[in-house]
Amino acid sequence: MVSSVKKREILEKIKDAIVNLDIEGMQKACKEAIHVGMPAYKAIIDAMAKGMETVGQKYENSEYFLAELIMAGETMKEGMRLLEPYLDCCKVETIGKVVIGTVRGDLHDIGKNVVVMLLSAAGFDVTDLGVDVQPEKFVEAVKKSNPDIVGMSALLTVTMTEMENVIKALKEAKLRDKLKIIIGGAPITQEYAEKIGADAAARHAVEGVAICKLWIKNI
């Protein structure tokens, strides 16, 4: 019988591996977790998600930068890869659903990918539509997965106008009122979000995820 102290130690190692961007440390800690029979969802929710939260705080404090966010994501991905075979026996409850994509005409995705990674770590079920996404595809995805939130990304002034088209398409399909819409990207401002009828604009990925978590909490 493994002591609760030992289990807490392992969870701490998993969390630290993410915070310290330590892929090898993650591999060792996950193998320990598997060895002691720790439920995989516990490692994910109690350790990995907390690790990513700390990484997010370090990013907001300018201790960590984009590269660290990406490396933290890679470290978490490695942990998920090791724990995934053990997830079938446990049901991992998600806190909410998000459909996200980079809008039509825009191929930039690095920011959007970081958001996807942080949302997944936070417990969201994320449908990533990729880049250059037509408004119709957003509507189709919303009909199919019934999300709580739709996220849109655009890096260019010429493509950000597509966000308004997506919102119009959602209104026409009578889906707009059933969800929250968050937008992000270099030219995006809160004023623009208000102008086009989005619910929020995020200055960066970490802020975006914080807004999504607040929305879910208040639902």
Add this chain to the structure above:
Amino acid sequence: MALNLDLLVANVGESATFVPKRPSPDTIIDEWGIKSKVTEEMRVLPWYLSGSITKPEDLEKFQPPAPHAPGRMKYIESVMKLAKDKIAVSTSAGCPFSRAWGLCSSMSLFLKWVFTAPSTVKKLLEMSMNYDLEIGKSCIDAGVEIIWICDDLGYNNGLFFSPSLMRKYVLPCIEKEVEAFKRRGAKVLLHCDGDVRLIFDDLVRTGIDGFHPMERSAGMNIRQIKEKYGDEICLIGNVENKLLLPFGTVEEIAKQTKECIETAAPGGGYMFASDHSIHPGIPYKKAKFMFDLAKKYGVYPK
């Protein structure tokens, strides 16, 4: 010339013997193995999709293009003839960081390698820098007097990686390029988008003669930069291009144009420009209005 510009950027071309690959009608692969999308809207600037290096071992067999390949200087040589005494000519000859990550299958991969394969990151940067050094040499020998190093080290919210890692890997490459181009007789201007405030001092210390474009949305403040570095470098840019120039009124554009000139021009050392590209979303009339006003308003007292 119709926009009343004083400085032209003319870049080296591809090797005369190189035939770009076209995997599909709207994609192209260049000499560096970089795949880009070519659209009607982006016909001047192909849209980067990915590089060809997917793992560190790929670099061992990677052959960079020959910097002095025949035909590479053809465009610059013809521009130098046309531009003589009419407009200053500059060349973008340095981009050590941008090319280094562009050669990888994604920027995310390069940023990950900063932690997991730092020797590969170093090799990519050195290969990129060595190419730039040769290109810069050729351009200066052809009569180009101003060399741009165009290397985006940040974005709206900050640097791509920490100042300490920038100082370790990227800044030495930029410094070597600045030193080499200046030694050969050129002035060196640095184009660097994004919020680079945390390493701005380091960038000035590399010896650059000017900095562009001071993106407003990235927190780059022309007044603060002028106060601290106005005696050391020429400031270039700062009229907002994402929202003001596409959607602003002429009054709002005029106000910011005058403000930039009033802030940065006193004592000399300001070149008027927007804070990023004049992109397809900016109406031509507004761009022309801005440049015409700058020409009229931006006159140093005699």
